[in-house]
Amino acid sequence: KAGVTQTPRYLIKTRGQQVTLSCSPISGHRSVSWYQQTPGQGLQFLFEYFSETQRNKGNFPGRFSGRQFSNSRSEMNVSTLELGDSALYLCASSWTDGNYGYTFGSGTRLTVV
Amino acid sequence: TQLLEQSPQFLSIQEGENLTVYCNSSSVFSSLQWYRQEPGEGPVLLVTVVTGGEVKKLKRLTFQFGDARKDSSLHITAAQPGDTGLYLCAAALDGSNYQLIWGAGTKLIIKP
Numbered sequence: 001k002a003g004v005t006q007t008p009r010y011l012i013k014t015r016g017q018q019v020t021l022s023c024s025p026i027s028g029h030r031s032v033s034w035y036q037q038t039p040g041q042g043l044q045f046l047f048e049y050f051s052e053t054q055r056n057k058g059n060f061p062g063r064f065s066g067r068q069f070s071n072s073r074s075e076m077n078v079s080t081l082e083l084g085d086s087a088l089y090l091c092a093s094s095w096t097d098g099n100y101g102y103t104f105g106s107g108t109r110l111t112v113v
Numbered sequence: 114t115q116l117l118e119q120s121p122q123f124l125s126i127q128e129g130e131n132l133t134v135y136c137n138s139s140s141v142f143s144s145l146q147w148y149r150q151e152p153g154e155g156p157v158l159l160v161t162v163v164t165g166g167e168v169k170k171l172k173r174l175t176f177q178f179g180d181a182r183k184d185s186s187l188h189i190t191a192a193q194p195g196d197t198g199l200y201l202c203a204a205a206l207d208g209s210n211y212q213l214i215w216g217a218g219t220k221l222i223i224k225p
Binding site: 004033042043045048056088090092097098099100101102103104105106107109 | 143144146148153154155156157158161163201203205211212213215217218
């Protein structure tokens, strides 16, 4: 059974550029959540999608957006990158919601220079 | 604002010692989860507890959910270097599609 797959694993971008990260959840999982993790702030919730609809949203600026496709795959986009966006971006999936736990991908390490 | 306080933030002990990590809140949660994360990887779910007073064991790890479902503890017996990692607790809010609240994590180092 394949796990949660995130691509790319590493990314270096220049300030002002935009970036798209991809997440393929475990087959059958319909809920996909995105998190930003930095040493100083810990794990910060970005948003959650369920059946192509954004169900929950964290406190991030509008530069951060996402979407989910009919096959449950999800993408997140960050526009006008800032140095502070450098972080490990994690995707997590579950059958329906987070009450019984999530399966996380290995993350995408984004460095903004 | 719901907060999940995790303590200690950092713990460095010798192999063979016992330790306990705590996760506390003033809110009642429908479930509480413990994860372990290694550098450069995503968190891995260790256990989910849902019933007040529940105790679960995973080899040398014992997890407990408080009677009032506001706190939890993770106890490791005879710690080994392989237990090294960042331990995170996360609690699911009742309603609101069980959005998770995360603790800041406990960085655990087990020295051989």
